[in-house]
Amino acid sequence: MSDQAVKKSLFTPFNIIAALIILGGIPIAIMRFTQGLGAVTNLDHTNPWGIWIGFDLLTGVALAAGGYVTAAAVELFGMKKFHAAVRPAILTGFLGYSLVVFALLFDVGRPWRLPYPFMVNQGVTSIMFEVGACVGLYLTVLFLEFSPAALEWLGLKKIRKVVVRLTILLTVFGVVLSTLHQSSLGAMYLIVPSKLHPLWYSSYLPVFFFVSSIAAGLSMVIFESTMSHRNFHDKMDAHHIEASRHVTFGFGRAAALVLAGYFAVKVFGLALGNHWDLLFTGYGFWYQLELIGFVAFPCFLYALGVRDKNAKIIKFAAFWTVLGIVLNRLNISFFCFNYHLPASERYTPHWMEIGISLFVITIGLVVYKFIVTKMPILHQHPDYPEEH
Amino acid sequence: MSTSRRSFLKWVAGAGIAVAVPKSVQAHDHFEGYADSYGVLHDASLCIGCRSCEAACHEVNDLPAPEKPFDDKSVLNTIRRTDDTNYTVVNKYKEGPPPKNGVFRKQQCNHCKEPACASACFVGAFTKSPEGAVVYDESVCVGCRYCLIACPFNVPTYTYDDALTPKVMKCTMCLPRVKEGKLPGCVEACPMEALTFGKREDLITIAKERMRKHPDRYINHIYGENEVGGTNWLYISEEPFEELGMRTDLGITPAPELTSGALAMVPVIIGMWPVLLGGIYVINRRKDIIAKKEKEDAVAEMKAVTTAEGEEKVKKAKEQALKQQGFAVKREVKKALEEAAKAKDENQNGEEAK
Amino acid sequence: MSDMIYTLQDFMTHTKGVVYILAVSYLIGFTAFWCFLFRRDKKED
Numbered sequence: 116m117s118d119q120a121v122k123k124s125l126f127t128p129f130n131i132i133a134a135l136i137i138l139g140g141i142p143i144a145i146m147r148f149t150q151g152l153g154a155v156t157n158l159d160h161t162n163p164w165g166i167w168i169g170f171d172l173l174t175g176v177a178l179a180a181g182g183y184v185t186a187a188a189v190e191l192f193g194m195k196k197f198h199a200a201v202r203p204a205i206l207t208g209f210l211g212y213s214l215v216v217f218a219l220l221f222d223v224g225r226p227w228r229l230p231y232p233f234m235v236n237q238g239v240t241s242i243m244f245e246v247g248a249c250v251g252l253y254l255t256v257l258f259l260e261f262s263p264a265a266l267e268w269l270g271l272k273k274i275r276k277v278v279v280r281l282t283i284l285l286t287v288f289g290v291v292l293s294t295l296h297q298s299s300l301g302a303m304y305l306i307v308p309s310k311l312h313p314l315w316y317s318s319y320l321p322v323f324f325f326v327s328s329i330a331a332g333l334s335m336v337i338f339e340s341t342m343s344h345r346n347f348h349d350k351m352d353a354h355h356i357e358a359s360r361h362v363t364f365g366f367g368r369a370a371a372l373v374l375a376g377y378f379a380v381k382v383f384g385l386a387l388g389n390h391w392d393l394l395f396t397g398y399g400f401w402y403q404l405e406l407i408g409f410v411a412f413p414c415f416l417y418a419l420g421v422r423d424k425n426a427k428i429i430k431f432a433a434f435w436t437v438l439g440i441v442l443n444r445l446n447i448s449f450f451c452f453n454y455h456l457p458a459s460e461r462y463t464p465h466w467m468e469i470g471i472s473l474f475v476i477t478i479g480l481v482v483y484k485f486i487v488t489k490m491p492i493l494h495q496h497p498d499y500p501e502e503h
Numbered sequence: 504m505s506t507s508r509r510s511f512l513k514w515v516a517g518a519g520i521a522v523a524v525p526k527s528v529q530a531h532d533h534f535e536g537y538a539d540s541y542g543v544l545h546d547a548s549l550c551i552g553c554r555s556c557e558a559a560c561h562e563v564n565d566l567p568a569p570e571k572p573f574d575d576k577s578v579l580n581t582i583r584r585t586d587d588t589n590y591t592v593v594n595k596y597k598e599g600p601p602p603k604n605g606v607f608r609k610q611q612c613n614h615c616k617e618p619a620c621a622s623a624c625f626v627g628a629f630t631k632s633p634e635g636a637v638v639y640d641e642s643v644c645v646g647c648r649y650c651l652i653a654c655p656f657n658v659p660t661y662t663y664d665d666a667l668t669p670k671v672m673k674c675t676m677c678l679p680r681v682k683e684g685k686l687p688g689c690v691e692a693c694p695m696e697a698l699t700f701g702k703r704e705d706l707i708t709i710a711k712e713r714m715r716k717h718p719d720r721y722i723n724h725i726y727g728e729n730e731v732g733g734t735n736w737l738y739i740s741e742e743p744f745e746e747l748g749m750r751t752d753l754g755i756t757p758a759p760e761l762t763s764g765a766l767a768m769v770p771v772i773i774g775m776w777p778v779l780l781g782g783i784y785v786i787n788r789r790k791d792i793i794a795k796k797e798k799e800d801a802v803a804e805m806k807a808v809t810t811a812e813g814e815e816k817v818k819k820a821k822e823q824a825l826k827q828q829g830f831a832v833k834r835e836v837k838k839a840l841e842e843a844a845k846a847k848d849e850n851q852n853g854e855e856a857k
Numbered sequence: 858m859s860d861m862i863y864t865l866q867d868f869m870t871h872t873k874g875v876v877y878i879l880a881v882s883y884l885i886g887f888t889a890f891w892c893f894l895f896r897r898d899k900k901e902d
């Protein structure tokens with residue numbers, strides 16, 4: 116490749132915007148670690164968690180659920196025709212979780228102490244202890260699940276063989292750990308019945324979070340495959356392009372079912388809490404918007420798309436479901452948290468908090484782009500034909 | 504401080520898991536807390552908003568001096584909350600006639616019997632001491648601020664402006680002083696005896712006695728007797744508690760109970776998910792193997808019919824199998840069939856090896 | 858004192874801690890048990 120070609124490929128709109136965001140994020144990151152959280156965030160004593168937790172952590176983990184959902188479908192439930200979707204899903208899962216941990220380094224006061232809960236003093240009564248343990252372990256599992264792609268790229272055949280042999284074990288562990296921490300992220304809010312709006316507070320919170328994470332995972336896989344199609348078409352082989360069609364319809368059908376179940380459990384939770392009267396208050400309408408507009412509606416869209424064999428509708432439903440998950444997680448952590456306080460005592464993110472969030476996401480996109488371009492993710496490595 | 508952290512592993516390390524099983528004081532997992540723990544009774548009807556307690560607190564705990572001095576009454580014009588520069592604040596909630604000129608209440612950590620902060624902390628930085636104080640251990644704190652989220656009274660605060668050693672700030676009930684036999688700083692400083700230090704149980708008796716003597720003066724409720732499982736700091740008042748900026752909708756469920764159900768599901772999932780998922784995997788693998796064999800059998804049969812050679816081989820294989828193993832199980836036959844088919848395949852086109 | 862539990866919080870610290878240790882041992886044990894249960898099958902396949 117000539118020098119000119121390299122230059123041309125470097126100055127794409129994506130690369131320029133990404134570089135600007137990352138360059139802009141670095142000074143904020145430096146401020147955060149030299150002047151403290153107070154300098155870059157709007158966090159206060161009443162609102163100690165902002166978008167770094169509500170968006171980067173809660174939403175990030177839910178949207179990274181595609182890894183365990185796809186791996187379980189293919190490796191355990193025997194849906195081999197989705198096999199080509201496993202690697203991209205595992206990759207986004209791995210990157211997603213890595214970013215969650217990376218974002219957490221900004222949010223916690225003393226990030227270098229993150230191993231303390233496990234190494235120094237175990238706060239086992241805390242839901243967060245379980246979340247931390249599971250996220251840490253799952254990140255390791257995802258790394259191992261992802262490693263064959265990297266090892267193929269590096270040509271390390273022997274190590275790859277060992278890791279591939281562990282696939283089933285890793286998948287089972289991945290699903291166990293994901294079930295635990297996806298649900299526990301919801302369970303973290305069980306301790307605040309007095310702060311979270313009763314329409315969102317429910318003893319079912321862990322169930323809501325777990326079920327919606329499956330819908331999120333399925334939708335993200337569809338959404339990502341759409342994006343890959345658009346942006347990395349040249350990197351995909353015929354096998355993956357064919358599989359992507361299967362994924363759209365197969366996962367679309369699954370998502371329709373899961374969203375139907377999620378809708379039902381949400382309504383059951385509402386009935387058990389006996390909060391019908393709250394449905395027609397301001398928060399109630401907001402709740403209805405979430406439940407009908409972002410659960411029932413995409414559920415119906417999915418069903419429609421699958422019945423009519425219309426990939427466009429399914430792709431839109433996937434996008435809409437993802438929005439709904441973002442809305443739900445932000446409702447719980449932000450819009451409906453401290454609902455009883457006057458607006459002046461509520462939290463709104465500082466622009467630098469948003470800056471760091473964008474910074475983190477952009478780093479993720481750049482790494483994703485690098486890996487997809489270099490490693491056998493969207494295509495098979497010529498040396499390792501399908502082994503199943 | 505030996506009681507500052509009572510982590511699980513230390514118990515185990517102490518004497519081995521089998522020997523060191525601690526006994527519950529109460530049967531049926533019902534816990535009454537430390538029987539002789541101390542607390543403070545705040546009689547809001549006696550409080551005059553002089554802020555002596557705030558001043559004493561700052562002095563005793565070496566807290567930074569506030570912008571406005573403690574005798575500046577203008578501070579009382581706005582409702583404040585505790586922040587990272589103080590452990591306690593007194594607010595004026597209503598105007599009133601002299602001599603008090605208003606209705607006041609002091610706020611600080613309520614030292615719950617079952618603290619939400621301790622339940623929420625994933626590094627066990629909070630401990631309920633036998634003396635009644637909920638103490639925070641900075642040396643292990645990661646700074647996740649889940650305690651600030653969890654506390655129903657919004658008590659803990661965080662030093663957000665500290666870059667390297669940020670920490671939680673919270674009233675300690677002056678535990679070091681209490682251990683020395685002294686009164687907490689605020690209690691000692693109060694000129695109106697609006698604060699009474701003593702054993703929690705005695706304080707409840709005192710509170711009830713005051714209510715009995717002055718039934719028309721007090722609201723018939725001891726705030727903190729049962730709220731969120733009970734607190735060691737108790738309040739009585741002549742005004743409804745909600746008018747003193749106190750939440751009366753907190754319920755009586757102790758924080759650990761809110762999460763115990765979810766925590767109890769963790770081992771269930773760890774126990775049953777591998778069984779369930781492993782089972783599904785095995786079922787699907789069996790299906791695959793059977794489907795594969797059926798396919799191979801069909802192919803073998805087809806080929807056996809068309810080629811005499813193949814037929815002979817299959818027969819031979821069948822006979823061999825029968826001879827060698829007597830009444831061999833069906834699977835063995837299938838296997839032989841499969842081998843024969845494979846052998847034939849290999850003969851026919853050498854490249855199609857498995 | 859250390860062998861008496863007065864609060865639900867301390868009780869849960871103890872029981873959940875024991876359960877966490879048991880759960881991790883179970884995961885390791887289950888993997889081993891799985892291998893024990895299926896090894897012969899695998900050789901036949």
